[in-house]
Amino acid sequence: MNNLAKFTIGIFLTLGIAWLAFVVGARSQYGDLTPTAQVLDEDGSVPVDAELFPLPMSGLAKQGAEEYAALGCVTCHTQQVRRVEAGFDVERGWGKRPSVPRDYVYQDHVLLGNSRIGPDLANVGLRGHDEAWFHQHLFEPQTIYPQSLCPPSPFLYSTVEQAGDTVIEIEPSDDLGSSRLIKPSARADRLVAYLHSLKQDYELPEIAFVEDDETEDATQIDVVASVDEPHVQLPEWLRNQIESGKEVYMKAATGGGMCFTCHQVNGKGLEGQFPPLAGSDWVLGEKDRLIKISMYGLMGEIEVNGVKYNNVMAPPGIPPGSLTDDQIANVLTYIRNEWGNSASAISAEEVARVRASLKDRPAMQMFTAAELTPPVQ
Amino acid sequence: MILLMSQDSPDKIIDKSARLVFSFFISSAGLWLLAAALLAYIAAAKLTDPFFLASCEFLTYGKVKVAQANAFVYGWGGNAIFAVSLWILARLSQAEIRGRLFLILAGVIWNLAITFGLLGILDGHMSGHEMLEMPTEVWPAMLISYLIITFLALVIHRSRQVRETIAPQWFLLAALLWFPALFLIAWNGLEINTARGTLQTVLSMWFGQSLIWLWLTPVALGAAYYLIPAILGRAIDKYYLAIFGFWCIAALAPWSVVHHLEGGPVPMWIPAIGTVMSIAMVFPIAVASTNFHATAFLDVGKVWNSLPLRFVIFGTLSYTISSYIGVVFSLPAVAKITQFTIINEFHFNQRVYGFFSMIVFGAVYFALPKITGREIPVAAKNFHFWTSTFGVLLLLLAYLIGGLTHGVLAGQPTLPWSSSVIASIQPYFLITKFAFVILGFSQLVFVFNVWKVIFPNPFTCCANASKEVNV
Numbered sequence: 001m002n003n004l005a006k007f008t009i010g011i012f013l014t015l016g017i018a019w020l021a022f023v024v025g026a027r028s029q030y031g032d033l034t035p036t037a038q039v040l041d042e043d044g045s046v047p048v049d050a051e052l053f054p055l056p057m058s059g060l061a062k063q064g065a066e067e068y069a070a071l072g073c074v075t076c077h078t079q080q081v082r083r084v085e086a087g088f089d090v091e092r093g094w095g096k097r098p099s100v101p102r103d104y105v106y107q108d109h110v111l112l113g114n115s116r117i118g119p120d121l122a123n124v125g126l127r128g129h130d131e132a133w134f135h136q137h138l139f140e141p142q143t144i145y146p147q148s149l150c151p152p153s154p155f156l157y158s159t160v161e162q163a164g165d166t167v168i169e170i171e172p173s174d175d176l177g178s179s180r181l182i183k184p185s186a187r188a189d190r191l192v193a194y195l196h197s198l199k200q201d202y203e204l205p206e207i208a209f210v211e212d213d214e215t216e217d218a219t220q221i222d223v224v225a226s227v228d229e230p231h232v233q234l235p236e237w238l239r240n241q242i243e244s245g246k247e248v249y250m251k252a253a254t255g256g257g258m259c260f261t262c263h264q265v266n267g268k269g270l271e272g273q274f275p276p277l278a279g280s281d282w283v284l285g286e287k288d289r290l291i292k293i294s295m296y297g298l299m300g301e302i303e304v305n306g307v308k309y310n311n312v313m314a315p316p317g318i319p320p321g322s323l324t325d326d327q328i329a330n331v332l333t334y335i336r337n338e339w340g341n342s343a344s345a346i347s348a349e350e351v352a353r354v355r356a357s358l359k360d361r362p363a364m365q366m367f368t369a370a371e372l373t374p375p376v377q
Numbered sequence: 378m379i380l381l382m383s384q385d386s387p388d389k390i391i392d393k394s395a396r397l398v399f400s401f402f403i404s405s406a407g408l409w410l411l412a413a414a415l416l417a418y419i420a421a422a423k424l425t426d427p428f429f430l431a432s433c434e435f436l437t438y439g440k441v442k443v444a445q446a447n448a449f450v451y452g453w454g455g456n457a458i459f460a461v462s463l464w465i466l467a468r469l470s471q472a473e474i475r476g477r478l479f480l481i482l483a484g485v486i487w488n489l490a491i492t493f494g495l496l497g498i499l500d501g502h503m504s505g506h507e508m509l510e511m512p513t514e515v516w517p518a519m520l521i522s523y524l525i526i527t528f529l530a531l532v533i534h535r536s537r538q539v540r541e542t543i544a545p546q547w548f549l550l551a552a553l554l555w556f557p558a559l560f561l562i563a564w565n566g567l568e569i570n571t572a573r574g575t576l577q578t579v580l581s582m583w584f585g586q587s588l589i590w591l592w593l594t595p596v597a598l599g600a601a602y603y604l605i606p607a608i609l610g611r612a613i614d615k616y617y618l619a620i621f622g623f624w625c626i627a628a629l630a631p632w633s634v635v636h637h638l639e640g641g642p643v644p645m646w647i648p649a650i651g652t653v654m655s656i657a658m659v660f661p662i663a664v665a666s667t668n669f670h671a672t673a674f675l676d677v678g679k680v681w682n683s684l685p686l687r688f689v690i691f692g693t694l695s696y697t698i699s700s701y702i703g704v705v706f707s708l709p710a711v712a713k714i715t716q717f718t719i720i721n722e723f724h725f726n727q728r729v730y731g732f733f734s735m736i737v738f739g740a741v742y743f744a745l746p747k748i749t750g751r752e753i754p755v756a757a758k759n760f761h762f763w764t765s766t767f768g769v770l771l772l773l774l775a776y777l778i779g780g781l782t783h784g785v786l787a788g789q790p791t792l793p794w795s796s797s798v799i800a801s802i803q804p805y806f807l808i809t810k811f812a813f814v815i816l817g818f819s820q821l822v823f824v825f826n827v828w829k830v831i832f833p834n835p836f837t838c839c840a841n842a843s844k845e846v847n848v
Contacts, residue, residue, distance in 0.1 A: 153431075
């Protein structure tokens, strides 16, 4: 301890051993980590012609990652789905499976983060939000989630007078406000491209989807996990919600929804008259649209899964338009998870938020499909 | 011989040689402390009202929060480390501080580099690596100025009168030498031979946490090992354990810090080894705790009556408690709940404020009167102590209870995120905002106390000042 040189060697040695492990050791372990196919051949080789995952990021998304880093989004958002035994992430619907090192091999900036004042974003591109939603959220998160603590970024947008191709309308959150038109800057576009690119929706040889992940957000109709199985693997809260929703769907007395009379018990509707709910892009897509229809009904021409219908759907419920927030949440969760459908649950809070945003709309004034921005095919 | 012949005692001569350097570093540290306090308030206010200053791009939450941590660790922490370790090393070596001009020059570079670094963060050039967020352009300046200061600190140590070294010297020298090593490893792995994928995160997490464990912590421990016996006038109890404690920290801390990656997309052995080493950290924690508290509790009255010592003992108690809590939170069963919550803030503030800063305050209040020959009013010091104590405890309690709430609610998948989980911890953010206001006032008083003795007559410049030196 008295000889400075020996002392220095000693303290660097202790540090050096850890360095050897974390830097040299881990680096050699990462060395052969390359994109690979979802399923390998029996002999462990990558099948010819197989699509390799993860997919490379687009140039715009890469620039978006720079913006994300520069704005310090990583201060509040993680981008990692923890292993099932280490956390609730999959259960919360933040991913179909835990994240693995291979998911990040294409990222120049790996921003795993270590704080979650905001939700995890590893799969934010899978939650069924369109670009306008992302822009609105970046511009002023509180117009979507009133209690969000996410800082608004008005400096990424310019306010414009006239609607246009890229212009987004922000509806007022209260009676006093008027709607605002905003135009995203190039930086905002990059950020949105980046956020859209964040998805771990593929399996890898080292990690499969977690089995009972029907709670998680999925807009793709083809990722139905278990088509005809009863909901035994679902968490209890979701099972309860689906069961209560089924009652609403089937009940043809006061306080019921009587949905089955048109959409049928099997959810397939009636050809040419009533659209199906099973596999419907309207049902599995954006939640707000669905909630609005459940409150006010729908009239006029509508295209569902490429087939046109023209009929009137009175505001659901007996008497019409009488469904409570809880009932709407339950019945929508039911139809999103029955007949082979699998999409995220809808909560009463989300319904309440939509209801609040529509309080100026006259009761019983049915929506038209045009008002609701149909799902992108 | 020369020392004995002069009128002053050796300590006086050393203190005189430290005067300019210590004053420079500690007054810049004070300014950084105030800057960090302001940024901390803005960040806390933004969590209670997201529309607060929302239109200023350079003050968006992510940037302010990061700038605050950097100002605190490099600005306040760095300058305070230079001041305290140079002075203690000089005192223990019985050698004057030499190369003072170079020290000041390096200090100026260091401060300028951090200033540009923070402006870079606010201007949108953040790198995204934990505790290395400042733009890479300022890293060389930081490293060079740091190396100059460390070199001159080693020169002091090499010219020591007594060959045998003691605990404070080990801790201070190790901290001074570890920082550039950590910095170079991180720099190499993140910028020069950029690591692939999540290995970047392993590296930046390792650097960010090691910075606290291998830089701030040993300096504070070294200062405590020096100050407690110096003020109490008695030897450290069970001193023979200190060497074991030192090597335990050296050997275990670089491994233990990675337990924060539990469950994440990194090789599983990394967090696993981190957890094991975290548990092993109970040994060095117990050693330091025994050394400090067994000594201090032999003379509780003196501890209470000496304000510098009160600060130091608050810091060492805080170190003991926070480190044990850290061990508990590293267990996978607990980490499942606490990981990613605002308990991270609890850890950070406990360590850099409750422990490191409190000991530095004690060191400054002990050293400054000796160095400048002027006393700081007792009432002002007491005000600083009590507001700091109250503010820190309030802050830490809010983060601890809020963090547990955060973790427990987040673990219930039915609860919507912003309207339920985050809404439930909002009251705690309000408390932290209040705590940061109290701490801000407290730090203002500290800086005022320090500047008042360093610059007693700010408006009657050099002539009077030089006279006072000769008195």
